[in-house]
């Protein structure tokens with residue numbers, strides 16, 4: 001069981017750093033992270049911690065995927081900078097493995113194709129950028145907030161936790177208790193989809209997981 | 223005074239849609255949005271509403287920027303898919319205009335160069351993607367939340383508002399009043415930097431702007 005990251009560029013290094021930091025915090029199961037770069041050249045462009053196992057090879061090649069033990073990976077992350085390759089590799093991985101496949105694409109138009117190919121999650125990197133560029137025009141503070149809460153490396157973090165002990169209790173009571181006893185700020189809950197901004201006196205429904213904000217560990221804001 | 227978006231790909235269409243939606247909501251000053259594509263080919267790949275003025279031309283060419291009336295733009299947004307071009311165009315725009323320049327780059331390494339060139343905001347699209355790919359592994363619910371709050375088109379929205387009337391009042395009192403009277407959920411405040419998760423009984427400091435979450439207008443969750 002390992003986490004396999006396939007691709008090139010900033011997405012790869014950021015993803016690996018965030019995975020390592022989640023493992024350190026105990027939020028992600030300790031397992032090796034393996035990175036497969038398509039070429040030596042792409043490998044040289046990305047800085048990675050020493051403990052990361054690195055492979056070089058064409059990910060559209062079945063043998064390369066076998067060498068990366070894709071059949072035993074729990075998660076395969078694709079950041080290929082090429083949406084048609086992403087579709088192709090997703091199809092191959094899904095045939096060779098039960099791994100969850102999480103894919104970065106460059107174009108919104110590729111989302112449906114990727115989902116059809118079996119991708120469990122598709123992130124459109126440039127759409128996110130476009131939204132934040134627009135927000136920079138009329139609400140730069142919001143961009144600072146998003147930038148912070150999407151990175152576990154600084155400031156605050158959004159995270160989810162089991163909500164069992166709060167089921168049936170009013171939202172405001174849970175908010176108070178989480179803040180006073182654990183210094184967590186209740187943002188909302190998750191029940192199939194995010195429910196944010198609920199009425200303060202409404203009880204938290206059974207089955208809900210809680211979405212909370214915390215000072216992130218690395219800055220000691222806890 | 224207009225908003226000038228220069229570039230290609232998904233970032234351009236997403237950015238234009240978010241700007242239009244902010245104008246509709248009255249959060250952004252009504253002014254024309256002008257899009258400059260580097261080529262006819264790139265123009266064809268992007269769907270834009272009819273009312274958007276479109277230009278075609280090489281943005282590294284001074285005459286093209288003059289044609290786009292860069293001197294009279296309030297904001298220039300660059301989504302060029304080429305970080306060295308982004309540096310070059312930023313330098314040119316900053317010499318020709320007082321516009322704020324907001325730039326998407328593909329690599330983290332380009333951030334300092336762009337800031338040196340005068341960019342007012344730099345968004346690293348692939349780093350964001352990398353973070354969300356990692357979060358998809360260990361907290362997919364958080365990715366749903368981020369995906370929702372970064373897009374004004376669906377679900378919830380994070381936004382900032384004047385906080386004057388709440389200065390000096392305890393955080394929890396402001397939270398209650400905003401929720402009960404305006405159905406806004408207080409996430410934190412902004413005073414030079416985001417302050418989220420503050421003590422509930424601490425007063426909101428003078429000068430703070432409030433960061434709030436609301437059901438977004440387009441879904442009628444208000």
Ligand SMILES: [Ca+2]
Nearest residue numbers: 148151154156
């Ligand atoms: Ca953070």
Ligand SMILES: [Ca+2]
Nearest residue numbers: 370373376378
């Ligand atoms: Ca939203």
